[in-house]
Amino acid sequence: MGSGRWDTDVYTAAADYRAASGLGAFDYSDRARRGPRHTWRAHPSLDPLGLTLRESRDSDEHPDSLAVAVLFDVTGSMGNVPRVLQTKLPELFGLLLRKGYTRDPQILFGAVGDATCDRVPLQLGQFESDNRMDDNLGNIFLEGGGGGQMHESYELAMYAMARHTATDCFDKRGRRGYLFLIGDELPYGKVKAREVREVLGERLPEDLPLAALLPELQRRWHVYYILPAGAAYAGNPEVLGRWRALLGQNVIELDDLDAVCETIALTIGLGEEAIDLDEGLADLADVGSRAGASVGRALAGVARRSGETAVSGISLLGAADRTDERPGNSRL
Numbered sequence: 001m002g003s004g005r006w007d008t009d010v011y012t013a014a015a016d017y018r019a020a021s022g023l024g025a026f027d028y029s030d031r032a033r034r035g036p037r038h039t040w041r042a043h044p045s046l047d048p049l050g051l052t053l054r055e056s057r058d059s060d061e062h063p064d065s066l067a068v069a070v071l072f073d074v075t076g077s078m079g080n081v082p083r084v085l086q087t088k089l090p091e092l093f094g095l096l097l098r099k100g101y102t103r104d105p106q107i108l109f110g111a112v113g114d115a116t117c118d119r120v121p122l123q124l125g126q127f128e129s130d131n132r133m134d135d136n137l138g139n140i141f142l143e144g145g146g147g148g149q150m151h152e153s154y155e156l157a158m159y160a161m162a163r164h165t166a167t168d169c170f171d172k173r174g175r176r177g178y179l180f181l182i183g184d185e186l187p188y189g190k191v192k193a194r195e196v197r198e199v200l201g202e203r204l205p206e207d208l209p210l211a212a213l214l215p216e217l218q219r220r221w222h223v224y225y226i227l228p229a230g231a232a233y234a235g236n237p238e239v240l241g242r243w244r245a246l247l248g249q250n251v252i253e254l255d256d257l258d259a260v261c262e263t264i265a266l267t268i269g270l271g272e273e274a275i276d277l278d279e280g281l282a283d284l285a286d287v288g289s290r291a292g293a294s295v296g297r298a299l300a301g302v303a304r305r306s307g308e309t310a311v312s313g314i315s316l317l318g319a320a321d322r323t324d325e326r327p328g329n330s331r332l
Helices: 008-021 027-033 076-098 132-138 154-163 193-200 210-220 237-250 257-271 277-286 292-312 319-325
Strands: 054-056 065-073 104-112 122-124 165-167 177-182 221-228 251-254
Touching: 008 076, 054 065, 054 104, 065 076, 065 154, 065 165, 065 257, 076 104, 076 132, 076 257, 104 132, 104 154, 122 154, 154 165, 154 177, 154 193, 154 210, 154 221, 177 257, 210 221, 221 237, 221 257, 237 251, 237 292, 251 257, 251 292, 257 277, 257 292, 277 292
Parallel strands: 054 165, 065 104, 065 177, 177 221, 221 251
Antiparallel strands: 104 122
């Protein structure tokens, strides 16, 4: 997957059509929820049952693909996240492309619920470079469930991303993709073989501890966890402590949910060494975003670690050199 190019005019025309037709941006979910609970299903384009691979591939059109996955909790208070993402897609792509953070981003959207009780505990779209990502996002079923025990099945989503994705950025160039988990609760401590069988249709010989899965996942992905304001467990020390034990400084507290797309874009820009934080915040001001203060607070720790990494010599290219290195990545 991943052919075609993003077009903001196409996005706007689709939004205008839905508005004129009386349809919401998440029409599939709206229609499904009008039926009885036992009929609730993932949209066929996002159903992980029988999943082989979600692929991010190079092409003549996109020779330097970079895989980006955004998976969000759709339970309880987190149900508004996909709605915000859908309205902010133009800003996300505008920053990634026009500001030269990366040349050929391919974005997968997915959703996480609770495999212990939800009808639809996992949804995974395809990696896309064009407006089909808006379609995938709009097909997500917003179940709004969860078990009420401060856990959701993030570990099941992490398992799928570790073992059921193929990305040319890693396989051909040794560059990790970017995985963003947006939520406010804890992962379960292990991937359960029973849930893998029921949700993915795959036989796992035995339960897999999350601690054993994480290095496998991080080999291919830069993994970030974003905890936004307004969520039920925003600021909760137990949630933050557990995720920080797993991901270190890649845990991002965001005090404004409306800044989530800008936060994702600048995190990628920092990771690709296309910008430093001050440059990224200047880019936000340049495109008219009001998210700069929130993004600056959220990414201070990420930016500090990125700077330390560059100085230590782990990365041999400075931000300006790396940007100039890639054709078509000149900054405006």
